Amino acid sequence: MTAIEVTRDAPEPVTRTTKAAVSATAVPRAKNRRKIRPGKVVISLLGIAAALVWVFPVYWMIISAFTPNARLQSTNPSFFPTSATWSGFTNVISGSGFVGALRMSLAITVLTVLVVIIWATLAALAISRFKFKGRKSFLLAVLFIQMLPAEGLFLAQYQMLSKAQLVNTIWGVSIIYIAAIIPFTVWMLRGFVAGVPAELEEAAMVDGLTRSKAFFKITFPLLAPGLIASGVYAFLQAWNEFTVALIALPARDAQTLPIWLRSFLADSANKGIDWSQVMAASTLIAIPVIIFFLIVQGRMTSGLVSGAVKG
Amino acid sequence: MTDTIAPSAAHVPPDTTAQQPQRRQEPSGKKRRGKLVPYLLLTPAILGLLAGLGYPLYWQFTTAFKEYGLRQAFGAPAEWVWFDNFTKILTDDAVWAVVVRSLAFCLVNALLTVAIGLALALLMRAVSAPIRITIQIAMLLAWAMPMVASVTVFKWLFNYRTGLVNWVLVKLGMDQFENYSWFSSPWTFFLVATMIVVWMSVPFVALSLYAGLTSVPDEIVEAARIDGASSTQILWRILVPMIKSVLSIVLLLQIIWDLRVFGQINLLQQQGAPVGSTNLFGNFIYEVGVGRGDFGTAAAVSLFVLALTMLISWPYVRSLMKEEENS
Numbered sequence: 001m002t003a004i005e006v007t008r009d010a011p012e013p014v015t016r017t018t019k020a021a022v023s024a025t026a027v028p029r030a031k032n033r034r035k036i037r038p039g040k041v042v043i044s045l046l047g048i049a050a051a052l053v054w055v056f057p058v059y060w061m062i063i064s065a066f067t068p069n070a071r072l073q074s075t076n077p078s079f080f081p082t083s084a085t086w087s088g089f090t091n092v093i094s095g096s097g098f099v100g101a102l103r104m105s106l107a108i109t110v111l112t113v114l115v116v117i118i119w120a121t122l123a124a125l126a127i128s129r130f131k132f133k134g135r136k137s138f139l140l141a142v143l144f145i146q147m148l149p150a151e152g153l154f155l156a157q158y159q160m161l162s163k164a165q166l167v168n169t170i171w172g173v174s175i176i177y178i179a180a181i182i183p184f185t186v187w188m189l190r191g192f193v194a195g196v197p198a199e200l201e202e203a204a205m206v207d208g209l210t211r212s213k214a215f216f217k218i219t220f221p222l223l224a225p226g227l228i229a230s231g232v233y234a235f236l237q238a239w240n241e242f243t244v245a246l247i248a249l250p251a252r253d254a255q256t257l258p259i260w261l262r263s264f265l266a267d268s269a270n271k272g273i274d275w276s277q278v279m280a281a282s283t284l285i286a287i288p289v290i291i292f293f294l295i296v297q298g299r300m301t302s303g304l305v306s307g308a309v310k311g
Numbered sequence: 312m313t314d315t316i317a318p319s320a321a322h323v324p325p326d327t328t329a330q331q332p333q334r335r336q337e338p339s340g341k342k343r344r345g346k347l348v349p350y351l352l353l354t355p356a357i358l359g360l361l362a363g364l365g366y367p368l369y370w371q372f373t374t375a376f377k378e379y380g381l382r383q384a385f386g387a388p389a390e391w392v393w394f395d396n397f398t399k400i401l402t403d404d405a406v407w408a409v410v411v412r413s414l415a416f417c418l419v420n421a422l423l424t425v426a427i428g429l430a431l432a433l434l435m436r437a438v439s440a441p442i443r444i445t446i447q448i449a450m451l452l453a454w455a456m457p458m459v460a461s462v463t464v465f466k467w468l469f470n471y472r473t474g475l476v477n478w479v480l481v482k483l484g485m486d487q488f489e490n491y492s493w494f495s496s497p498w499t500f501f502l503v504a505t506m507i508v509v510w511m512s513v514p515f516v517a518l519s520l521y522a523g524l525t526s527v528p529d530e531i532v533e534a535a536r537i538d539g540a541s542s543t544q545i546l547w548r549i550l551v552p553m554i555k556s557v558l559s560i561v562l563l564l565q566i567i568w569d570l571r572v573f574g575q576i577n578l579l580q581q582q583g584a585p586v587g588s589t590n591l592f593g594n595f596i597y598e599v600g601v602g603r604g605d606f607g608t609a610a611a612v613s614l615f616v617l618a619l620t621m622l623i624s625w626p627y628v629r630s631l632m633k634e635e636e637n638s
Contacts, residue, residue: 126352151593152616156367179363293455
């Protein structure tokens with residue numbers, strides 16, 4: 001929720017409309033208080049149906065993960081957990097590759113997030129605290145780079161990594177992720193830095209702090225929500241990334257979780273897929289994402305202009 | 312990094328009141344600070360961008376004009392063939408099929424997503440608060456799902472033997488769906504792919520448009536109703552025009568995102584789909600480059616995709632830059 005507070009400082013007008021939206025919904029609408037009409041019932045039913053359609057695949061994933069595979073293979077599906085079991089999860093975790101892929105995903109994600117946050121904060125400081133030659137061109141470049149699709153570049157990136165002997169390494173993929181994620185985080189943090197008045201920092205310097213101390217004591221704590229939001233964004237991007245990981249991490253023991261899940265499914269296709277394990281694995285991959293996503297959901301739903309959370 | 316800034320602190324004059332008005336006008340312009348400081352701050356980010364994107368872009372641009380196959384990848388010198396790769400792809404029917412298929416898939420999915428998203432946003436506006444919050448939670452959950460997990464769930468739902476969809480259809484009396492294989496013919500393959508892409512993308516659109524709709528003052532709608540406007544008139548004459556800017560940005564982003572549907576197709580193709588007739592841009596580049604080792608051709612197609620994306624992105628980038636200048 002704090003994320004919403006801070007976006008107040010972001011300059012995007014669309015973000016502002018969302019703010020109006022938040023306060024508008026807080027006021028109960030008079031027409032909702034009227035007596036029940038048949039049209040209203042139909043609309044309510046439609047609303048419930050829409051909610052069901054969007055929640056059902058998530059529900060089905062979790063339910064299947066907790067159902068024994070033998071039950072999943074039977075002719076009649078069970079819509080409710082009749083014989084819940086953890087065996088799908090334990091089999092996946094003790095099975096081949098999951099823990100290794102998890103380690104790989106974590107290493108790449110942590111490295112990417114840390115580097116992105118530091119480098120992007122420095123760049124955001126430069127953009128919103130200084131006027132300098134090339135500032136506008138840098139911003140323009142950042143915006144354009146943000147739109148470059150990995151699908152049009154992954155072959156070249158693979159070639160580069162292969163020349164540098166960085167295929168199948170944490171460093172190789174991380175370099176590419178960092179370059180892909182930095183533009184948007186710079187753009188996002190720029191708004192947050194601009195929201196912390198330079199006067200605060202300067203007042204602290206008048207009171208005898210050095211510039212770096214003033215930054216770390218005054219600006220940095222105020223930037224924290226922005227850093228968290230962009231850190232979560234970087235996490236989601238790196239954790240979910242598929243295209244580059246598929247081509248730059250071909251070795252079995254170098255796979256990240258999404259690529260591991262892909263080959264886990266392909267490997268078991270011949271001997272019959274254990275859908276209970278597959279759904280348990282999907283659930284395990286999705287859980288951290290859903291948690292982090294809900295933390296910053298204010299930012300995600302209001303950060304419309306951001307080019308937000310997509311591939 | 313911060314140490315390099317520190318010395319300049321000594322030069323800040325203690326008289327802040329005198330500085331105040333000037334600073335208001337120009338918060339970022341402080342001439343006393345070293346001129347190099349902003350560039351030093353930008354250096355790591357720029358180096359990262361050059362390493363991760365700059366060099367690949369350069370390689371791609373040059374390789375598109377070279378003969379670059381497996382032999383060259385293993386060290387043979389790549390010869391400049393200039394536009395040979397481009398004439399080759401322009402005269403290749405398979406490439407044109409991919410172009411048409413990708414653009415059609417992109418447009419159909421983007422329009423469908425925005426249409427359904429708008430409908431759901433209007434629905435959220437019409438229902439009572441508890442139902443609206445239920446819809447919002449469902450949307451957030453679906454939005455948060457990682458792509459790989461979503462596609463995997465849909466594969467399970469559409470599994471030919473034990474999938475839920477076939478079971479429901481058979482129960483409804485459509486016996487031809489007994490063991491029906493959705494992924495083996497291109498049409499049903501893209502039907503399922505569309506369902507996945509739309510399911511994944513609608514939450515962003517619906518929630519953004521709903522946020523836009525709530526900023527339309529109730530008084531305006533109420534006034535129009537009193538003046539005798541019908542619901543359709545209110546929708547097309549008041550609500551849609553008032554969220555036009557959000558609507559166009561969302562549509563633009565959706566088109567850009569739907570051009571780069573690679574993972575979803577790649578994962579679905581695993582189910583024994585005919586690769587040749589289900590490839591979209593990314594998958595075609597992957598097949599030509601990684602599969603056949605024809606990097607020259609793949610780089611030429613990639614350049615085309617990049618150019619197309621940049622072209623479509625231009626209005627979006629321009630609107631963002633305008634906001635930046637106004638702020």
